[in-house]
Amino acid sequence: xxxxxxxxxxxxxxxxxxxxxxxxxxxxxxxxxxxxxxxxxxxxxxxxxxxxxxxxxxxxxxxxxxxxxxxxxxxxxxxxxxxxxxxxxxxxxxxxxxxxxxxxxxxxxxxxxxxxxxxxxxxxxxxxxxxxxxxxxxxxxxxxxxxxxxxxxxxxxxxxxxxxxxxxxxxxxxxxxxxxxxxxxxxxxxxxxxxxxxxxxxxxxxxxxxxxxxxxxxxxxxxxxxxxxxxxxxxxxxxxxxxxxxxxxxxxxxxxxxxxxxxxxxxxxxxxxxxxxxxxxxxxxxxxxxxxxxxxxxxxxxxxxxxxxxxxxxxxxxxxxxxxxxxxxxxxxxxxxxxxxxxxxxxxxxxxxxxxxxxxxxxxxxxxxxxxxxxxxxxxxxxxxxxxxxxxxxxxxxxxxxxxxxxxxxxxxxxxxxxxxx
Numbered sequence: 001x002x003x004x005x006x007x008x009x010x011x012x013x014x015x016x017x018x019x020x021x022x023x024x025x026x027x028x029x030x031x032x033x034x035x036x037x038x039x040x041x042x043x044x045x046x047x048x049x050x051x052x053x054x055x056x057x058x059x060x061x062x063x064x065x066x067x068x069x070x071x072x073x074x075x076x077x078x079x080x081x082x083x084x085x086x087x088x089x090x091x092x093x094x095x096x097x098x099x100x101x102x103x104x105x106x107x108x109x110x111x112x113x114x115x116x117x118x119x120x121x122x123x124x125x126x127x128x129x130x131x132x133x134x135x136x137x138x139x140x141x142x143x144x145x146x147x148x149x150x151x152x153x154x155x156x157x158x159x160x161x162x163x164x165x166x167x168x169x170x171x172x173x174x175x176x177x178x179x180x181x182x183x184x185x186x187x188x189x190x191x192x193x194x195x196x197x198x199x200x201x202x203x204x205x206x207x208x209x210x211x212x213x214x215x216x217x218x219x220x221x222x223x224x225x226x227x228x229x230x231x232x233x234x235x236x237x238x239x240x241x242x243x244x245x246x247x248x249x250x251x252x253x254x255x256x257x258x259x260x261x262x263x264x265x266x267x268x269x270x271x272x273x274x275x276x277x278x279x280x281x282x283x284x285x286x287x288x289x290x291x292x293x294x295x296x297x298x299x300x301x302x303x304x305x306x307x308x309x310x311x312x313x314x315x316x317x318x319x320x321x322x323x324x325x326x327x328x329x330x331x332x333x334x335x336x337x338x339x340x341x342x343x344x345x346x347x348x349x350x351x352x353x354x355x356x357x358x359x360x361x362x363x364x365x366x367x368x369x370x371x372x373x374x375x376x377x378x379x380x381x382x383x384x385x386x387x388x389x390x391x392x393x394x395x396x397x398x399x400x401x402x403x404x405x406x407x408x409x410x411x412x413x414x415x416x417x418x419x420x421x422x
Contacts, residue, residue, distance in 0.1 A: 180402075
């Protein structure tokens with residue numbers, strides 16, 4: 001057995017997979033000759049040093065067990081039933097109880113749009129604020145979009161990142177929209193095309209953020225909730241909130257849930273409320289967003305198939321990319337323990353096949369590596385082709401860094417129009 005094990009290592013050059021002589025592959029690496037391990041470290045660097053190549057080989061010894069790309073899965077619906085059940089289990093989606101009542105606080109007309117300011121109270125935390133936009137004077141049922149704002153390292157703001165109301169835009173939101181959206185409030189632009197658009201604040205952002213008054217004094221870093229709109233106060237809060245993310249993530253794990261699971265549960269409440277409106281065509285509803293909004297799109301569109309058309313922007317790569325290259329550029333909101341054994345990251349979005357799905361990527365996106373973005377694209381192509389829906393999946397690549405600029409917006413808007421306007 002020992003000779004067989006050493007021969008395997010020699011032939012594989014420490015890039016093989018599976019078992020060797022009955023010993024799990026990590027043990028084979030541990031017992032490799034010292035000069036071989038040194039060579040591995042020199043040529044295969046990762047953000048976790050010499051542990052990256054080892055972990056990569058453990059994870060990639062075969063296709064994830066619930067991947068539709070496995071030959072053992074031949075029936076789309078049977079696969080989806082199994083994979084959806086396991087994904088929900090891994091997410092630890094919390095039960096949020098009965099659908100809350102939506103309160104309308106204000107309604108006004110701005111730039112050709114009817115704008116409602118609404119909120120609802122979940123059984124925990126501060127009320128969730130949202131905006132609902134639609135063309136002024138529109139009648140009858142309209143297609144709808146659940147629009148997700150980004151993360152952007154800015155948790156003080158939420159829905160204001162992708163909207164304008166005419167009530168005076170905060171200077172930081174003007175610069176934010178200039179930087180990420182080429183000066184556009186894309187949710188407004190989408191509503192003008194004949195949609196009801198709902199934009200809710202996400203868990204831990206804006207109205208749902210963690211307030212200083214709600215944490216122990218020794219955890220506040222000397223901050224308070226006073227003068228909240230002051231740019232200096234906002235900067236200080238955002239620094240604190242960024243450092244607090246690992247605390248929240250660990251606490252959610254201890255509570256039996258995950259950050260993506262809470263995102264999904266709260267966004268599903270928003271979808272329920274959107275679909276309950278008499279002006280919404282419940283058969284033609286889409287969702288989408290950039291970055292953190294792209295992450296929420298992956299979860300919502302992948303798991304809730306009332307979303308008939310999805311556009312994920314600036315959040316598509318592989319678990320390998322996060323693991324070896326880019327975890328340090330990403331929030332704690334991304335990770336779902338044990339799921340990578342069963343589905344690669346793009347396959348979460350692939351759970352919606354054959355429903356229409358568009359992925360928009362930036363070629364110089366600093367949050368991912370281009371080869372892994374393209375690998376994710378190929379995975380989704382394979383899933384949709386096997387589902388008999390190759391024409392309902394598309395990925396596009398745009399020059400430049402992390403963004404959702406006007407050219408990308410136009411492709412997204414056209415995709416929604418193609419599939420939601422019947």
